[in-house]
Structure formats: C-alpha cells, structure tokens
Amino acid sequence: xxxxxxxxxxxxxxxxxxxxxxxxxxxxxxxxxxxxxxxxxxxxxxxxxxxxxxxxxxxxxxxxxxxxxxxxxxxxxxxxxxxxxxxxxxxxxxxxxxxxxxxxxxxxxxxxxxxxxxxxxxxxxxxxxxxxxxxxxxxxxxxxxxxxxxxxxxxxxxxxxxxxxxxxxxxxxxxxxxxxxxxxxxxxxxxxxxxxxxxxxxxxxxxxxxxxxxxxxxxxxxxxxxxxxxxxxxxxxxxxxx
Numbered sequence: 001x002x003x004x005x006x007x008x009x010x011x012x013x014x015x016x017x018x019x020x021x022x023x024x025x026x027x028x029x030x031x032x033x034x035x036x037x038x039x040x041x042x043x044x045x046x047x048x049x050x051x052x053x054x055x056x057x058x059x060x061x062x063x064x065x066x067x068x069x070x071x072x073x074x075x076x077x078x079x080x081x082x083x084x085x086x087x088x089x090x091x092x093x094x095x096x097x098x099x100x101x102x103x104x105x106x107x108x109x110x111x112x113x114x115x116x117x118x119x120x121x122x123x124x125x126x127x128x129x130x131x132x133x134x135x136x137x138x139x140x141x142x143x144x145x146x147x148x149x150x151x152x153x154x155x156x157x158x159x160x161x162x163x164x165x166x167x168x169x170x171x172x173x174x175x176x177x178x179x180x181x182x183x184x185x186x187x188x189x190x191x192x193x194x195x196x197x198x199x200x201x202x203x204x205x206x207x208x209x210x211x212x213x214x215x216x217x218x219x220x221x222x223x224x225x226x227x228x229x230x231x232x233x234x235x236x237x238x239x240x241x242x
Contacts (some may be wrong), residue, residue, distance in 0.1 A: 002055045004224045008048030011220055015041035015213075019171075023126045024209060026119040027109060028098050040217060043087050050080055051224075058235065067239050074235040077228050084228075088221045095214035102210070103203055106136045114159070115147035122174075124202075125161040129174035133202035134162035139188070141201070157186045164196050 015021055016038065025038060054076040061069030098105075113120040128134055135141030139158045142148050148157070163179035163186075179185050184196040192199055 002052060004227045005048045005051030005055060007220070008044050008051060008224060010048075011217075012041040012044030012048060015044070020126065020130065021213070023123050024206070026123040027106065027127075027206070028210075040087065040090060043083075043090070044217075047080060047083050047087065050076075050083070051228075054080060058231065061235070062238060065238075070235045070239045074232055074239075077232050077235070081225055081228050081232075084221050084225050088218055088225075092214070092218070095210055098210050099207060102207060103136065106203065106206065107141065110136055110141055111145045114145060115150075115152035125159065125174040125177070127202045127206060128159060128161040128198060129165060129168070129177065131202055131205040132198050133200050133205055134158055134198040135201050136203050137201040138199065139197060157188050158197065160185075162198050164198070 015025075054073060057069050057076060058073040060066070061073050109120045110124060114124055115121055135158070139162055142158045142162075146152070147159075160177040160179055160182070161174050163177065163182060165173050166178045166180055167173045179196070181196045184194065187194065
C-alpha cells in the first residue's frame with residue numbers, strides 16, 4: 001500500500017514538473033491559473049498522501065491484531081477507492097472535454113493569443129519545434145492571426161518554430177529558433193511541401209498527446225485500485241482471524 005501511495009505522489013509530481021508536459025498543458029487551461037491536467041495531478045498527489053496515511057493504520061492493525069484499526073483501514077481503503085474511481089472518471093471526462101472542442105480552442109489560442117500571451121506562445125513554439133508541425137491545421141492558420149495582423153512576428157508569415165531548425169534535436173531549440181533557411185521557410189508560394197518548413201498542422205499530434213496522457217492516468221489508477229482491493233481482502237481475512 002505504501003508503494004502505491006508513493007506511486008501516485010510520484011506520478012502527480014511528474015505531471016507537474018516534467019517540462020514538456022507542463023508546457024503543453026498550458027494549451028488546455030480551464031482558468032487563468034491552472035490547466036485541467038494540473039487539477040488531475042494535484043488530485044493524484046492528495047490521494048497518494050491519503051494512501052500513505054491509511055497504510056499506517058493497516059500496519060498498526062496487523063501488528064497489534066486490532067479489529068478496530070483493521071476495520072478503520074478497510075473503511076478508509078473503501079473511501080480512497082471511491083476517490084480513485086472519481087479521478088478515473090475525471091480523466092475520461094478530461095479527455096472527452098478537451099478532444100470535443102480541441103480544434104476550436106487551439107484555433108482561438110493561435111489566432112487570438114499567440115505572441116500576446118506567454119503561456120500560449122511557449123506551448124505552440126514547443127509543439128511546433130518538437131512535434132514538427134505548424135499551426136493547428138497547417139501554416140495557413142497564421143494568415144488570420146493577431147500575431148501577423150499586428151506584425152508581432154515582424155513581417156514573418158509563420159512562426160520561426162514552424163521552420164526546419166539547425167538545432168532541431170536540442171531540448172531548448174524552441175526558445176531561440178534558428179531556421180535552416182528562413183527565407184524559403186517564410187515563402188508561402190512553396191506549397192504544399194516546403195522542405196524548409198513543417199507543412200502539417202499540430203492538431204493530430206496534440207490529440208494523440210491527450211489520449212496518451214489519459215490512458216496513462218487510467219492505467220495507473222486501475223493498477224493502484226487493484227492493489228487496494230487486495231488490501232481490503234487482506235484486512236477482512238485478518239479481522240476474521242483476530
């Protein structure tokens with residue numbers, strides 16, 4: 001049980017501090033301060049702490065052969081199991097909620113907020129540089145953006161992170177992009193296969209990212225829930241023997 005609690009805490013912390021995840025999560029915000037996946041991460045950490053505390057009751061009950069402590073352990077495990085079920089449902093809702101409106105939300109973010117809001121700009125730059133894509137549906141998305149209309153990009157047709165970069169494999173290549181050939185990258189007449197620019201949109205890659213994150217959360221939740229069911233059965237068996 002202690003290990004399952006530590007696993008939940010570790011997963012929650014990992015989701016919060018892993019740079020590429022925390023960067024992309026900024027595209028899926030539910031308010032000005034937090035992204036929906038961050039709420040899931042905090043829920044995992046909180047549940048993990050509760051599991052550690054409950055594991056203490058189980059150990060004490062087993063050592064002291066106390067029906068009271070073992071009963072408390074069983075009751076708390078049941079509550080935690082319910083909490084994890086809620087987190088699992090939340091993960092499914094998280095996936096459905098984001099995927100159902102992802103294209104519209106990403107288009108709004110790119111066309112209205114790219115270049116103006118740091119978290120959106122950083123997230124799109126990371127996605128475009130690392131996922132080798134450009135815009136939501138393609139490079140043409142920038143033509144209708146505030147970024148281009150207000151010349152935030154200083155006359156560029158697409159963000160530099162849409163270009164094939166010299167340092168493509170470097171972890172921070174999106175922060176100071178250096179195109180292989182910026183002139184040809186910005187040439188919008190070279191359609192649809194400009195070799196100096198990413199020509200596909202980021203929508204499919206971001207959808208796959210959300211599906212993978214949701215699957216991981218659900219899989220971990222099922223694994224921990226299985227361990228807790230075993231713990232509940234164990235506590236019932238001990239109670240009968242005491």
